[in-house]
Amino acid sequence: MRNGNQPVGILAIQGDFAMHAKMLDRVGAPWKLVKRASDLDEAGGLIMPGGESTTMLKFFAAEGFGSAIKYFAAAGKPVFGTCAGAILLAREVLNPPQERLELMDIAVERNGYGRQIDSSVRQGECPDLAGRPIEMVFIRAPIIRRVGARVRVLGRSEGLPVLVEQGKLLAATFHPELTEDETIHRYFLEKLSH
Numbered sequence: 672m673r674n675g676n677q678p679v680g681i682l683a684i685q686g687d688f689a690m691h692a693k694m695l696d697r698v699g700a701p702w703k704l705v706k707r708a709s710d711l712d713e714a715g716g717l718i719m720p721g722g723e724s725t726t727m728l729k730f731f732a733a734e735g736f737g738s739a740i741k742y743f744a745a746a747g748k749p750v751f752g753t754c755a756g757a758i759l760l761a762r763e764v765l766n767p768p769q770e771r772l773e774l775m776d777i778a779v780e781r782n783g784y785g786r787q788i789d790s791s792v793r794q795g796e797c798p799d800l801a802g803r804p805i806e807m808v809f810i811r812a813p814i815i816r817r818v819g820a821r822v823r824v825l826g827r828s829e830g831l832p833v834l835v836e837q838g839k840l841l842a843a844t845f846h847p848e849l850t851e852d853e854t855i856h857r858y859f860l861e862k863l864s865h
């Protein structure tokens with residue numbers, strides 16, 4: 672299946688979706704905001720941004736997003752979750768447990784870095800994507816506590832997995848849309864073209 676001609680949907684119910692749009696403009700990829708489940712029909716892939724996963728879940732319930740996104744992923748369309756978006760993708764959510772899409776076989780602990788360190792910029796390594804350290808912005812970030820057998824760890828920071836993939840699904844606990852580095856978005860876009 673080729674999804675490359677369709678725009679990338681950016682879930683735009685809450686959170687920093689606008690910065691993902693800016694990044695996609697920079698790399699020359701068409702995008703459209705996804706505000707209701709039917710907006711997914713025209714999208715070749717989906718980015719779920721950072722923000723507040725509990726707030727997003729309220730919209731999910733109200734708008735029927737949960738089953739629509741599961742259907743979208745089951746159709747082989749790529750989905751990229753960043754921070755809160757990664758929490759939504761997970762099979763298991765801790766601290767505290769909450770609803771999730773259960774699409775990716777990972778367990779994530781919300782606000783895993785604690786309250787004192789609300790946000791930080793750290794270096795991380797994604798050896799298969801870039802031969803140099805990547806700057807990573809963490810904002811009340813989750814920690815990936817378990818990765819399933821079919822999940823590949825693509826990036827680590829301070830020993831912890833921070834970028835993982837499972838087939839056409841990609842999850843980052845940091846915010847790649849908040850730096851100048853296009854590596855992660857370009858990698859996701861490759862999933863749309865084959």
Ligand code: GLN
Pocket residue numbers: 720721722723724725753754755756758781782810811812813
């Ligand atoms: N702590 C937020 C949550 O649990 C995620 C933070 C973020 O997306 N930057 O949803």
